[in-house]
Amino acid sequence: MNDLTPNREERTANLKGMGCARKRVEDARFTQGQGNYVDDVKLPGMLHGDFVRSPYAHARVKSINKEAALALPGVVAVLTAEDLAPLNLHWMPTLAGDKQMVLADGKVLFQGQEVAFVVANDRYIAADAVELVEVDYEELPVITDPFEALQSDVVLREDLAGQTEGAHGPRKHHNHIFTWEQGDEAATNQVMDSAEVVAEESMYYHRTHPCPLETCGSVASMDKVNGKLTLWGTFQAPHVVRTVAALLSGIEEHNIRVISPDIGGGFGNKVGVYPGYICSIVASIVTGKPVKWVEDRMENLMSTAFARDYWMKGKISATKEGKITGLHCHVTADHGGFDACADPTKFPAGFMNICTGSYDIPVAYLGVDGVYTNKAPGGVSYRCSFRVTEAVYFIERMIEVLAIELDMDAAELRRINFIKKEQFPYTAALGWEYDSGDYHTAWDKALKTVDYEGLRAEQAERVEAFKRGETRKLMGVGLSFFTEIVGAGPVKNCDILGMGMFDSCEIRIHPTGSAIARLGTISQGQGHATTFAQILASEIGISADSITIEEGDTDTAPYGLGTYGSRSTPVAGAATALAGRKIRAKAQMIAAYLLEVHDDDVEFDVDRFVVKGAPERFSTMKDIAYAAYNQAIPGLEPGLEAVSYYDPPNMTYPFGAYVCVMDIDVDTGVPEIRRFYALDDCGTRINPMIIEGQVHGGLTEALAVALGQEIAYDDLGNVKTGTLMDFFLPTAWEVPNYETDFTVTPSPHHPIGAKGVGESPHVGGVPCFSNAVQDAFRAFGLRHTNMPHDHWRIWQTANKLGLHD
């Protein structure tokens, strides 16, 4: 060592490892228009597919006449269920244990359902031909209300007629899918019956849609010479898609290559398998040419996976002082025409059983009934981990309603019921074991930062001024405290189509000391290429700038379950750290050999191994990498590679405290967000810049859902919100600046203590925005009103409360 040798701090900084706000490596191509999304894939001779879709929500398909379409020059094929049936591909399994029509088989169950697939030389000819396919429908009675569905004689799913047993137990009615029960109902009822205070409320969490900016699509290319199928597509779980494709098509899995190229946002929309993917594959097999299918926005909103649509009925009991004693929740879940929820198999309502939230509630019960209606199938986690958004909305509204019932401050009510720091690991009444948390510290920090008492004083003054006629604006203080449950999940209880929900990382160190790591996940904007390299840099002492991260190609990446439910960092991030540690273990032996000491006499130091007690004697990771390939080291295989498949021992439980201050004009119903403060605790922070970006994005999607975004149907099952004219996506004009903050409570069981963050802001944000609106009207007697709080609905609320008189 000499004066030029960088010191430890400099060496650490050079690594660009964990904790630094490393700029993203993805950005160069995206800012220069060089991204490669599925619609950018262009192959020689490629054909284009387009769907004939049902205009009716429920109808019998009496006949399909393809002749005119086939006669159009440039049309290559028109596929219907009849063509797919011999291949047994006219139906496909859903992730929820149900099955779904790929193309209408005798009837249609929702507006926009896929009826026929037209394949033509270009997208314009395909669209023209769609218009020429004549379908003769016989309209059937339409049911869009799940409660009506459970009473009705109309059988929606004739294919299931007579089946009293579904994938999740007994079916009570021909339109019923499952009942899922958690907790102890008898004990909960007993507590309710003798409670000092009980608050009840029914709430509807409306249907909405993840609506990533890029719609779904695929390009299938069947190479008949080599018997290989290559499939590019918008897949959040490419490996699972390969397995499903193998099972459905009969093509052996090694002959299928699935590639998720750049993905233009997912938010849960791109987890499921859609008819378009299957049809592009079949069409490529039939025509021998590559076939592209990319849906348009209207098709995306009408037919691919929606989110939410939960009718929740709650009861919460407490002592007069506000100590919660029990919670009862029943959900009627509208799943649409097919049960195509994307939940781990054993959880038909996802992790809705996290609905006891951040509170120490001794006894609870949750019952969920899934129901078929004439609406699009789905039920995905829109920027959340499997129904956690619904669960957190439910409990955070119940807390507010209880506060009203008790005439108590809602912040104080939360504080006295939080699970205490010393109670972790904490087993909740509905079974989950929360790994860690420090809720009181986070809550106090949040309330202090926003001057909570000052806000309440200002609000009280505003109410008085309003009553005196001096202002027409009310002020709402929205609170929410959430606990997420992410990182699905332990293989023992979490699987998708039988695949355990582990994840993976494979690392190769190159001779000159740079590296490539491949993971089973796939980024859709989260910046994996940036952050996973940071994890690895800290673990193996090679600069993040010298590490390439690759995901999404099933021919090269190790098997993994993909990216959704904030599972990449908790699961694949752990695999990355552990694979890195395997590299380090071998590097240690190489270093010892190079330094001519015993293995135990060297120790890792940032980017090198040093001889214990003699730091001037060292071998850098660069030296070690080279030695791994050019020296014959006794007892060691050449090369420096590792792979790790990580089965998490538990979920991780990120949490956060949010406060929203809102002014509402009671005459126009327009809410103005004056301030939004978000404190997130996602455990160890890998890249603060990216965390902050995730929080901004998640909050904005929360704002959308709370304040206007919905998929609405009329009584005939027509989608009323099928374009971006009607489906609310906020613009820069409607969105405020957010203040972000954090505490750090590392996960005790995660190799680097990280918990995941992508979805927390959405989960915590929705109740926060909603509570702000509702809180503004609390002084005038409002107890609960359903989202979305668009201007019209807010105006109606004000009107019903007599504020326009």
Added chain:
Amino acid sequence: MSDKMHIKLTVNGEGREFLAEPRELLIYALREHLNITGPHVGCDTSHCGACTVTLNGKSVKSCTMFVGQANGADITTVEGLGTPDALHVLQESFREHHGLQCGFCTPGMITRAAKLLEENPTPTEEDVRFGMAGNICRCTGYQNIVKSILAAADEMNGSEQGQTVEAAE
């Protein structure tokens, strides 16, 4: 099928000629005939701005125009704003301030922002939010996009070199 039309465009400074049906949307003509895949399709109903290009000096959503209408036009897309060795200030600024995540909106955003800063070189935050309201981003929540654009404006006003800076690093 209608007859094909002989289309001439200047795209990113280069003359391009091709045959297309006049009814084809400009965005598809750019993407499929000319392989210019920076501009994306997020809606094709003029709401999202992912397809934004500069056409004859104005920001245009290229899904809103038939290629037949665009015949003869001078078009700039994100590919024409900078080069890998000399990025546009905005391209550098979006990276610096984390103004993008999935990147799908980014080409439209940057193209629109470049025009906005030409029209108004010293915008307020409000000007930026209003001027960018035709471009939807689903990932970032806009805060860092606004920050990127304001920082680029500062940079362009303070910088001698005009619209480009040397690529960082």
